[in-house]
Amino acid sequence: MIVFEDVGFSYERGVPVLEGLSLSIHAGECVGLIGANGAGKSTLMQLVLGLLPHNGSLRVDGLEVEKKNLAEVRRRVGYVLQDSDNQMFMPTVLEDMVFGPCNYGMPRAEAEARADEVLAELGLEALRNRYNHKISGGEKRMAAIATILAMRPSVILMDEPSATLDPVNRRTVIRAIGRMEQTRLIASHDLDMILDTCSRVLLLSGGHVVADGPAEAILRDRALLEAHRMELPLCLQRL
Amino acid sequence: MEELAAQDSPVHRLHPLAKLLVAVGYILAVMSFPKYALTGLFAMLLYPLALFQLSGIRVSTCFYKLRVILPLVCAVGVANPFLDRAVALRVGTVAVPGGVISMLTLMLKGVLALMASFLLVATTRMDSLCASLRRLRVPGVLVTLLLLTYRYVGVLVDEVSAMSQAYALRAPGQRGLHISAWGSFLGQLLLRSMDRAQELYSAMLLRGFHDHFHYVAIPPFRRDSAVYMATSAAFIALARGVDLPRLLGGLFVR
Ligand SMILES: Nc1ncnc2c1ncn2[C@@H]1O[C@H](COP(=O)(O)OP(=O)(O)OP(=O)(O)O)[C@@H](O)[C@H]1O
Numbered sequence: 001m002i003v004f005e006d007v008g009f010s011y012e013r014g015v016p017v018l019e020g021l022s023l024s025i026h027a028g029e030c031v032g033l034i035g036a037n038g039a040g041k042s043t044l045m046q047l048v049l050g051l052l053p054h055n056g057s058l059r060v061d062g063l064e065v066e067k068k069n070l071a072e073v074r075r076r077v078g079y080v081l082q083d084s085d086n087q088m089f090m091p092t093v094l095e096d097m098v099f100g101p102c103n104y105g106m107p108r109a110e111a112e113a114r115a116d117e118v119l120a121e122l123g124l125e126a127l128r129n130r131y132n133h134k135i136s137g138g139e140k141r142m143a144a145i146a147t148i149l150a151m152r153p154s155v156i157l158m159d160e161p162s163a164t165l166d167p168v169n170r171r172t173v174i175r176a177i178g179r180m181e182q183t184r185l186i187a188s189h190d191l192d193m194i195l196d197t198c199s200r201v202l203l204l205s206g207g208h209v210v211a212d213g214p215a216e217a218i219l220r221d222r223a224l225l226e227a228h229r230m231e232l233p234l235c236l237q238r239l
Numbered sequence: 240m241e242e243l244a245a246q247d248s249p250v251h252r253l254h255p256l257a258k259l260l261v262a263v264g265y266i267l268a269v270m271s272f273p274k275y276a277l278t279g280l281f282a283m284l285l286y287p288l289a290l291f292q293l294s295g296i297r298v299s300t301c302f303y304k305l306r307v308i309l310p311l312v313c314a315v316g317v318a319n320p321f322l323d324r325a326v327a328l329r330v331g332t333v334a335v336p337g338g339v340i341s342m343l344t345l346m347l348k349g350v351l352a353l354m355a356s357f358l359l360v361a362t363t364r365m366d367s368l369c370a371s372l373r374r375l376r377v378p379g380v381l382v383t384l385l386l387l388t389y390r391y392v393g394v395l396v397d398e399v400s401a402m403s404q405a406y407a408l409r410a411p412g413q414r415g416l417h418i419s420a421w422g423s424f425l426g427q428l429l430l431r432s433m434d435r436a437q438e439l440y441s442a443m444l445l446r447g448f449h450d451h452f453h454y455v456a457i458p459p460f461r462r463d464s465a466v467y468m469a470t471s472a473a474f475i476a477l478a479r480g481v482d483l484p485r486l487l488g489g490l491f492v493r
């Protein structure tokens with residue numbers, strides 16, 4: 001459960017990137033976050049994790065996102081970064097996957113077992129002992145998603161999870177997202193994926209949420225999408 | 240480096256603490272040689288050579304990895320021949336000034352110390368090394384700093400290669416970096432590596448990192464490590480105390 005109340009943020013004074021955001025994302029909901037390049041999707045996610053300071057009130061599971069709650073908030077929220085290169089910092093994929101759980105006090109053997117479970121779920125067994133600097137861009141993205149899933153967070157934020165993935169891996173990720181029971185917020189330009197996975201969509205433009213509603217309705221609204229530098233999902237364009 | 244350290248050999252299996260202590264002892268011993276003790280230093284070469292042999296790491300790999308730093312280390316003593324001209328040795332009719340000998344000694348010291356550090360890092364995983372530092376009661380902050388530096392060096396190297404590649408692709412036929420681009424290249428490099436370091440650090444925080452690493456379990460201290468420490472200590476003491484090459488030479492030449 002994530003609650004925004006009149007949340008605002010600006011990188012440079014006087015140039016707000018997000019303004020007056022008020023909305024809530026309920027437990028177990030899967031929400032798509034769409035908007036043109038530079039609309040503020042990544043910024044919004046970083047606010048939720050307390051990586052950037054915000055105005056207004058922002059709560060995760062009832063915890064205000066502020067210094068004293070940061071550790072707890074970050075324990076609950078898993079964040080797949082837009083750039084996987086920055087997500088992985090241990091030498092091998094496995095090391096990276098056990099890093100989080102071990103930090104939260106899980107014994108190494110148990111953490112490895114969990115890592116193996118996640119790898120199997122995503123069909124990534126072959127990546128287990130590979131070196132992070134020697135895997136391809138898409139493999140790295142899959143590995144980054146795996147490191148976050150291995151932490152079993154109760155809220156998952158994904159920034160462009162399907163970018164750089166081949167069709168099979170993209171499907172795997174879509175299926176994995178669909179199976180999750182956690183609260184999910186997924187930012188992407190892959191509107192077909194959003195349509196497949198999300199029940200609700202937020203459209204971000206000019207620092208505001210300009211549309212918030214059922215995915216089916218928003219993603220079929222050609223006029224609305226085009227007004228905000230977007231297009232219909234490919235699967236709906238051919239109709 | 241991580242890959243070398245993840246290999247397996249008798250040396251890799253030694254206790255990290257034993258390797259660390261021996262390496263430090265060795266480097267101190269090498270550094271403590273007097274400045275004209277060139278012959279005595281040669282005996283110290285035996286230690287790295289033995290380790291290369293046992294660990295299955297090739298000497299050429301070492302020199303390849305260290306190719307950037309080696310010239311710097313060797314440059315340290317180049318002024319000596321000009322400063323110290325007193326004749327120290329005559330080989331046939333050629334007089335060798337003391338400065339040349341002390342320069343060679345200094346260079347050899349540098350190379351030996353580098354080889355020893357390389358061997359330590361190449362046969363020991365960084366996190367188990369840090370774990371053993373922690374066991375020696377080195378403050379956690381320092382150890383974490385060391386580990387992070389080790390990671391960030393990788394980031395910096397990545398950025399340099401990505402940027403020079405991007406540059407080369409748009410500057411065909413140009414060798415190296417044109418002087419006019421140096422300023423912005425360096426500036427960008429700094430900004431980019433700072434950004435990445437910052438993001439990597441956030442990524443660590445997000446996964447529950449506080450201010451200490453969850454260090455890996457260190458393997459138990461087995462007999463081979465004790466043997467290794469004892470032999471190395473004996474060898475270092477012997478090579479430091481007695482000028483072995485000269486002694487051996489003395490047996491044959493009178
Ligand atoms: N570090 C920064 N300093 C200043 N401005 C920034 C910084 N990062 C992003 N911005 C600006 O903030 C705005 C929102 O950026 P953000 O990265 O959140 O966009 P986004 O919706 O994720 O875009 P994309 O689809 O390209 O990933 C952009 O206009 C961008 O120029």
Ligand SMILES: [Mg+2]
Binds near residue numbers: 041043082159
């Ligand atoms: Mg973004």
